Amino acid sequence: MGTRANPRKDERERQIKEAALHLFSEKGFHDTTIQEIAEEAGLGKGTIYWYWDSKEDLAFSLVEDMLGAFLTLLREAESWDLPFLEKLGYLVHRAARLYEEKKDHCRLLWKFRADRHYIFNPDYVKKVTSYYREIRKSLASVIGKGVEEGVIECDDPHYLALVVLGIAEGLELEWLENEGFDLEEALQLVLGNLFSGLSRESSREHDSRKGRR
Amino acid sequence: MGTRANPRKDERERQIKEAALHLFSEKGFHDTTIQEIAEEAGLGKGTIYWYWDSKEDLAFSLVEDMLGAFLTLLREAESWDLPFLEKLGYLVHRAARLYEEKKDHCRLLWKFRADRHYIFNPDYVKKVTSYYREIRKSLASVIGKGVEEGVIECDDPHYLALVVLGIAEGLELEWLENEGFDLEEALQLVLGNLFSGLSRESSREHDSRKGRR
DNA sequence: GAAAATCGACCGACCATCCGGTCAAAATAA
DNA sequence: TTATTTTGACCGGATGGTCGGTCGATTTTC
Incomplete structure (x- = not known):
């Protein structure tokens, strides 16, 4: 059953990592919320959990x-x-x-x-x-x-x-x-x-x- | 209103600082709770707020x-x-x-x-x-x-x-x-x-x- | 090639939990 | 009795993670 490749995977992961890097590096782990990362990436919170555990x-x-x-x-x-x-x-x-x-x-x-x-x-x-x-x-x-x-x-x-x-x-x-x-x-x-x-x-x-x- | 000096003040502050030092230095600020500090100091949580803001x-x-x-x-x-x-x-x-x-x-x-x-x-x-x-x-x-x-x-x-x-x-x-x-x-x-x-x-x-x- | 069926990326309201700080009441000391 | 000190139940806000649902794109069917 040929599972569909996700054409946006790379772009999404890049978006999310970029936002996370920016926020974590500025505010540390604890003071950065998933919500903020999602907002900065322009995505919904749940999407982050689609790509990471x-x-x-x-x-x-x-x-x-x-x-x-x-x-x-x-x-x-x-x-x-x-x-x-x-x-x-x-x-x-x-x-x-x-x-x-x-x-x-x-x-x-x-x-x-x-x-x-x-x-x-x-x-x-x-x-x-x-x-x-x-x-x-x-x-x-x-x-x-x-x-x-x-x-x-x-x-x-x-x-x-x-x-x-x-x-x-x-x-x-x-x-x-x-x-x-x-x-x-x-x-x-x-x-x-x-x-x-x-x-x-x-x-x-x-x-x-x-x-x- | 002759405020009585608190004879236990020094001891309490020492107890609390000692416990806080131990926990903060081991687990950092965010992962140490006031509750834990109070417990380790053998005092109630509220007491910490008597001595610190x-x-x-x-x-x-x-x-x-x-x-x-x-x-x-x-x-x-x-x-x-x-x-x-x-x-x-x-x-x-x-x-x-x-x-x-x-x-x-x-x-x-x-x-x-x-x-x-x-x-x-x-x-x-x-x-x-x-x-x-x-x-x-x-x-x-x-x-x-x-x-x-x-x-x-x-x-x-x-x-x-x-x-x-x-x-x-x-x-x-x-x-x-x-x-x-x-x-x-x-x-x-x-x-x-x-x-x-x-x-x-x-x-x-x-x-x-x-x-x- | 159009309608139907399926898929999976995405969303965000919601939940369970955690925790700093408050406060009324109890305990203690004077 | 009065003033001081101590307590811990409770409050409210915050947040990581969940999950049912949406919707556009892809595949299948006719």
Whole structure:
């Protein structure tokens, strides 16, 4: 029994996601109502439930869009054939560009991040957590190659990945909250100095801080 | 109408704040109910409204406790009579200790931060924003003294303060989310390399990144 | 090719529930 | 007794999700 294809499916999903992204990123999960999303999309409330199972479900698809894009970039970076420091610089450039392109997604992730456990049910939380873990692993692998190359000294690339992601997130926050803040410039400044510190310290005999745990 | 002082006032406020801190920091603002706070404090729901005007009001007093403590530390630091790099190192030490002591406050601030505009009414938001502004100003002043001392080169201490706070917040997040992450060590590593980069670059002739906007 | 039958996208009134805040009354202290 | 403190039943507003129904488009039938 040939079920009819829905010719408007893509357009509807786009409409709804666009409206949801706009509202969630501005007001957070709890203060955005399905009613508002429907209104902004120019559709009836019930229509949203035709395409998604729940408010949670809709929200998650937006989270996944961003985390997936970022993870994809990192995976790509793992295979770039560049000297470590250049690779890192280019990665920062690409990441900053991605953030710029998906600024609303960034805002949304930020709003959801703190209490993702109380927005999402355990299954979704597991998925989100797994994205973050994969992101850390991928970055750790990039850093690990830098260690192999002998460019930096670091006993625990996974720890350093954590630090780098922390820096990135903190600066991302400043970028979101301060008009005119140049995210890429700040990242290059801080990470540049961090890694040049880690490489210099490995040639001199220095104190004990070498990105170990 | 000689109003009697309420001998239980302090104890009650402590009980309620303690319960609220615990619940807000764990579940965020929206998913914590007044009922739950009252239960955990071992009091009736109405009693909370004897001591505070609203849920918002109670939440704000906890935010203020932390922001106030941090700002006080920074103001103190402004008056320490130490060479810049030592002052900064000690400040990081003290800040890390404060965070450790008030870890639940940190969690709470973090949960509230993203959507403070939708938790608090405009008056409270103004107060919170003003705390953050004062914190930036105070840190910028500390950094400014480092510039005056000639220890670092930096065209815009206010911008650098933003970057440093971003780093601190990002690493704070990793610390909150990763058991065993040593916040002070990470901060010293990253800020140490950042500032030693900024001082080295000012003695050599280097490229254009010098913590300017 | 026109009428009839079927389908499925869409709608929005409605329901069940939740929760911040109120208040009258009870308990306690002075 | 009077003033203060505490309580929790109750109120009203809000909202996520449901579901019966509509209607235009597609398919079938003649």
